[in-house]
Amino acid sequence: MENGRKIAVLLIVTAAVFAVSCGGEKAPDVKAPEQGKITFALQSEPDGYDPGITNNSFASPFMNQLFEGLVTYDANGEIVPGNAESWTISPDGKVYTFKLRAGLKWSNGKTLNAHDYVYSMFRVLTPATGARYADMLTVYIVGADDYYNGKAGKEKVGIKAINDNTLEITLIEPTPYYLGILGMWVYAPVNKEAVEASPERWTMDPASFVSNGPFKVASIKLGEGVVLQKNDNYWNAGAVRLAEINFRFILEPATALSAFEKGEIDGFREVPASDIPRLRAGSNALHILPSFGTTFYDVNNTKKPYDNPKVRRALAIALDREEIIDNVLQAPGDPTMALVAPGYVYGGQDFTTVHKNYGFKPKADVEEARKLLAEAGYPDGKGFPVLELSYYTNATVKKVVEAMQQMWEKNLGIKVKIKVQDWAIYYSDIQNLNYEIGAMGWGGDYLHPMTFLELFTSNSSNNNTGYKNAEYDALVAKAVVETDPAKAVEIMHKAEDIFARDLPVITLYSRSNTIMVAPYIKGWVLTALSNLYFKDAYIEK
Amino acid sequence: MLEYVLKRVATMFVTLFAVVLLTFILMHSVPGGPFTAERKLPEQVERALIQKYKLDDPLYKQFFDYLKGLARLDLGPSFKYEGRTVNEFIREGFPLSARLGLLSVGFTLLTALPLGILSAVKNGKWQDILVMFIATLGITIPSFVIATALMYVFSFRLGWFPVFGVKKLNGYVLPVIALSGYSLSFVARLMRSSLLEVMGQDYIRTARSKGLSESAVIIKHALRNALIPVVTILGPTIAGLITGSFVIEKIFALPGMGVHFVTSIANRDYTAIMGITIFYATILVAMVFLVDIFYVMIDPRIKLGRES
Numbered sequence: 001m002e003n004g005r006k007i008a009v010l011l012i013v014t015a016a017v018f019a020v021s022c023g024g025e026k027a028p029d030v031k032a033p034e035q036g037k038i039t040f041a042l043q044s045e046p047d048g049y050d051p052g053i054t055n056n057s058f059a060s061p062f063m064n065q066l067f068e069g070l071v072t073y074d075a076n077g078e079i080v081p082g083n084a085e086s087w088t089i090s091p092d093g094k095v096y097t098f099k100l101r102a103g104l105k106w107s108n109g110k111t112l113n114a115h116d117y118v119y120s121m122f123r124v125l126t127p128a129t130g131a132r133y134a135d136m137l138t139v140y141i142v143g144a145d146d147y148y149n150g151k152a153g154k155e156k157v158g159i160k161a162i163n164d165n166t167l168e169i170t171l172i173e174p175t176p177y178y179l180g181i182l183g184m185w186v187y188a189p190v191n192k193e194a195v196e197a198s199p200e201r202w203t204m205d206p207a208s209f210v211s212n213g214p215f216k217v218a219s220i221k222l223g224e225g226v227v228l229q230k231n232d233n234y235w236n237a238g239a240v241r242l243a244e245i246n247f248r249f250i251l252e253p254a255t256a257l258s259a260f261e262k263g264e265i266d267g268f269r270e271v272p273a274s275d276i277p278r279l280r281a282g283s284n285a286l287h288i289l290p291s292f293g294t295t296f297y298d299v300n301n302t303k304k305p306y307d308n309p310k311v312r313r314a315l316a317i318a319l320d321r322e323e324i325i326d327n328v329l330q331a332p333g334d335p336t337m338a339l340v341a342p343g344y345v346y347g348g349q350d351f352t353t354v355h356k357n358y359g360f361k362p363k364a365d366v367e368e369a370r371k372l373l374a375e376a377g378y379p380d381g382k383g384f385p386v387l388e389l390s391y392y393t394n395a396t397v398k399k400v401v402e403a404m405q406q407m408w409e410k411n412l413g414i415k416v417k418i419k420v421q422d423w424a425i426y427y428s429d430i431q432n433l434n435y436e437i438g439a440m441g442w443g444g445d446y447l448h449p450m451t452f453l454e455l456f457t458s459n460s461s462n463n464n465t466g467y468k469n470a471e472y473d474a475l476v477a478k479a480v481v482e483t484d485p486a487k488a489v490e491i492m493h494k495a496e497d498i499f500a501r502d503l504p505v506i507t508l509y510s511r512s513n514t515i516m517v518a519p520y521i522k523g524w525v526l527t528a529l530s531n532l533y534f535k536d537a538y539i540e541k
Numbered sequence: 542m543l544e545y546v547l548k549r550v551a552t553m554f555v556t557l558f559a560v561v562l563l564t565f566i567l568m569h570s571v572p573g574g575p576f577t578a579e580r581k582l583p584e585q586v587e588r589a590l591i592q593k594y595k596l597d598d599p600l601y602k603q604f605f606d607y608l609k610g611l612a613r614l615d616l617g618p619s620f621k622y623e624g625r626t627v628n629e630f631i632r633e634g635f636p637l638s639a640r641l642g643l644l645s646v647g648f649t650l651l652t653a654l655p656l657g658i659l660s661a662v663k664n665g666k667w668q669d670i671l672v673m674f675i676a677t678l679g680i681t682i683p684s685f686v687i688a689t690a691l692m693y694v695f696s697f698r699l700g701w702f703p704v705f706g707v708k709k710l711n712g713y714v715l716p717v718i719a720l721s722g723y724s725l726s727f728v729a730r731l732m733r734s735s736l737l738e739v740m741g742q743d744y745i746r747t748a749r750s751k752g753l754s755e756s757a758v759i760i761k762h763a764l765r766n767a768l769i770p771v772v773t774i775l776g777p778t779i780a781g782l783i784t785g786s787f788v789i790e791k792i793f794a795l796p797g798m799g800v801h802f803v804t805s806i807a808n809r810d811y812t813a814i815m816g817i818t819i820f821y822a823t824i825l826v827a828m829v830f831l832v833d834i835f836y837v838m839i840d841p842r843i844k845l846g847r848e849s
Contacts, residue, residue: 041794047578048623057579127589130623135583148585201624222625222633223796250705250794254689258697259704259794424573424809431581461581 093174180446381413634798642783657732679726
């Protein structure tokens with residue numbers, strides 16, 4: 001073969017490959033809201049779709065549409081009956097008896113009853129299942145921890161089906177906020193037949209994916225998305241008005257925003273922070289809603305000079321939170337130095353109303369901060385070691401950390417060094433107290449201050465500060481068992497008073513949820529626990 | 542020739558084994574594990590997971606178990622995505638990445654070769670300067686900038702293409718251009734410099750003095766030799782393009798396998814890191830091998846056998 005011809009062949013082959021590879025998916029992106037179909041973008045693929053196993057926050061949109069437990073949330077974020085029609089709580093606050101709705105069915109049409117709930121809970125309590133939220137059962141239910149660790153049989157566990165539609169759960173302590181915990185998806189029922197036919201992969205195929213919520217799985221594509229369809233066997237299917245939800249994974253928020261503005265999708269979560277000021281001014285699709293979450297910076301309370309509460313307070317009040325929220329984050333948030341986020345209301349008053357008594361200022365209090373630092377032995381920051389401020393790879397956190405560095409250096413006269421690591425390395429350093437100050441935060445699991453207050457007890461697995469206070473521990477332990485909500489609130493306030501005095505961490509702000517939803521979609525709900533519900537959603541052009 | 546091929550195949554396996562071993566060691570020496578998630582798992586739960594995925598076995602045993610699976614082409618279950626297998630990551634993601642990659646390879650060759658040749662032939666003239674200016678831009682501007690700019694102008698402003706996805710065929714256009722940017726510029730520059738070098742050689746002068754037309758000199762004599770360096774880098778370039786790009790797939794929301802390269806490492810998804818690295822290494826080694834075979838066809842100076 002001559003060279004010229006070889007090259008020609010090469011080019012022809014290339015052209016052929018080019019032409020062949022042009023074939024592919026043919027169906028265009030059909031968007032027809034008038035048919036009750038919507039496309040909603042999610043920023044990340046969840047690590048799984050099995051409610052008994054995952055604790056991944058990205059799974060939440062799927063869990064909320066596909067499954068329903070004994071209780072669920074209404075549009076105001078209040079707990080309302082779900083699969084359970086009603087329930088009673090024993091006078092000692094420990095025995096919960098649930099009456100299931102009549103005629104409950106799985107998405108495949110088979111009957112769902114109390115035994116399915118028992119099966120699902122014991123499945124979570126079987127270590128081989130790998131349930132990430134197993135502690136949401138073991139901590140509260142009688143005998144559950146022993147069963148999980150192989151020390152007790154099923155009969156010792158406080159989970160019983162009295163009959164086909166009565167379920168009884170017995171708690172170790174009268175936990176007044178237990179209904180909130182019961183609302184977590186780890187308590188959702190899974191179908192025994194489906195699970196046992198394919199324990200690892202039943203959620204990977206629409207044919208084997210059995211659920212019990214307002215929607216069921218129609219298609220599931222790795223890396224691309226999941227399409228849900230209305231579940232006609234849902235007990236309240238008559239109220240479900242959307243026919244189809246196409247959850248599409250779009251990892252890049254800027255792409256999701258462009259796609260939304262071009263009408264290719266109908267909504268998405270996690271609006272890019274830099275676009276929020278513009279969208280706030282001119283978009284009727286942007287919604288900024290309260291979130292039951294707090295952003296704080298862990299402080300290593302075991303390391304000098306951060307073991308000194310005066311130093312921690314000086315650092316905390318030397319920050320201009322308003323500046324951080326308005327100009328750095330450019331996203332809404334409420335400046336605070338306390339722990340509990342707003343959202344829990346008792347007696348008509350939000351739990352956080354008392355935060356004003358703590359005397360925190362949204363702007364930096366430089367004078368007071370310098371005074372405290374001097375009292376701690378570092379006048380004008382002299383002699384203060386270089387502070388190491390750590391964070392994990394994240395563009396938004398980076399901006400905040402840089403602002404904090406600047407504020408501390410300017411306001412306190414100390415040197416601040418920034419350190420960044422990828423999450424896995426960062427988090428193991430934090431857990432091993434191998435840090436000084438590091439970015440952290442908490443999103444509540446259930447709508448009760450305890451989801452925050454429990455974080456900083458001495459033996460909490462999420463207390464990565466080394467902070468130990470016996471008085472605080474005792475108050476939190478007391479709040480767990482206090483059945484009178486008014487008294488519980490009082491006790492919890494006392495616990496938070498200690499937090500606000502000691503400041504084991506440096507809180508910046510309580511968070512908000514951002515979401516964009518096309519104005520023609522009504523009736524959707526995003527709760528403060530970041531649960532998104534489409535069961536009552538509908539389209540109105 | 543057969544002996545050469547067999548030898549090369551044997552070397553390929555040694556290379557791949559080295560890749561497997563090194564990746565395994567590096568991966569296990571990085572702090573954090575597959576169960577480091579958004580929050581700390583209760584200890585008993587973590588213990589249960591470690592048992593479930595046999596991470597409590599000694600490392601050498603884990604390694605040999607992995608090799609056993611590998612021999613059956615079973616890359617194991619993902620540690621991060623419940624119920625997913627690593628084979629599935631590749632099976633679901635590779636076709637799209639490969640499609641985009643092959644389109645990019647085609648686009649690169651169809652544009653870079655003529656541009657490089659034009660640039661060399663018009664050495665120093667405005668055509669040359671223009672092509673090299675564009676090629677320099679293509680190499681220096683990162684692909685995410687090119688991708689974002691293309692999306693903004695052609696999808697967002699002009700509305701010619703969808704913002705994301707390849708459900709519509711025209712969805713391929715922008716990702717392919719963005720993906721090709723670097724290799725296109727690189728190949729054009731290489732083609733130009735290689736052709737210029739060849740054009741200065743004695744045998745070209747001889748060809749010219751024989752009275753051949755300039756185009757005959759270039760096509761019949763110069764191009765064949767000038768293509769050799771281009772063919773050399775084509776192997777790794779194709780391997781890189783068809784296995785997907787994290788940046789391009791992320792920006793255009795394409796469910797390819799490029800995304801897994803980065804996320805599997807961030808997730809410490811051990812089996813996924815191994816599987817995807819091995820897959821990439823295999824394609825790379827195979828491409829380099831093919832290129833070597835192609836040399837023999839194209840370069841008269843390379844002769845195999847025991848003639849000497």
